[in-house]
Amino acid sequence: MFLLALVCEYLPMHNSILFVNELLYIFPMLFTSALMVISFFYPLSFFFKLPNKILRKFVEDINRFFHVMTAFIFPKKLAIGSDHAGFELKEALLPFLRELGFNVKDFGAFSEDRVDYPDVAHPLATAIEQGDFPCGILICGSGQGVNITANKHQGIRSALVWNAEIAALSRGHNNANVLALPARFMDVDTAKACILAFLSTPFEGGRHADRVAKMGCL
Secondary structure, eight states: OHHHHHHHHHSOHHHHHHHHHHHHHHOTTHHHHHHHHHHHHHHHHHHHOOOHHHHHHHHHHHHHHHHHHHHOOSOSEEEEEEOGGGHHHHHHHHHHHHHTTOEEEEOOOOSSSOOOTHHHHHHHHHHHHTTSOSOEEEEESSSHHHHHHHTTSTTOOEEEOSSHHHHHHHHHTTOOOEEEEEGGGOOHHHHHHHHHHHHHOOOOOTHHHHHHHTOSOO
16 A cells, blocks of 8 residues: 555656556455555554655545546546647647546647637537537637637536636536636646546536526527
8 A cells, every 4th residue: 555655656646546547446445445544544644753745645646536536527528629729738638538538529620730719619619519528628828719719609618727726616616518728828737637627526506506597698
């Protein structure tokens, strides 16, 4: 278990999630065992000076993985698209999404040649409105262009996101069904964290449902 903790400490976040993912498929009781180990050793760490940082990271990575893999609130298919400015980030995210088990439809761009973002955002938004996909990810340089374009569709609630907290709030409070990312203002790991938060956060309903119901134009 401590070897696993060390691996999670020194691997990037997405690699540690996928590493634990493989182990959990092989050893279904690993998560329960991990909780038992943590509940026993973590309090003792304050007395025996065990490596709190490693244990804390281990807890965070296990909890993040378990939450993501068991709490995806969308069916495991999604749409993704970008213009030329978002192409590089999109290409970096595609393997990550597929490793998480998603069936991904790529709406382009398919190279760094110029693409006008409405030519990608409109078809993706239409596919979501028609029920072909439960949600989507759109990427351009600032995120603004694809976000504004997607929100021209009555059935779309696109959220421009730059960190995981905003991504979670866009789902929990606004029931967003499109995640808009600014490729020129975030790195790949930040984008992955935003995606994980977006895909695993349920809509809270209640008073937020009343507000979302008022969003559409009459």
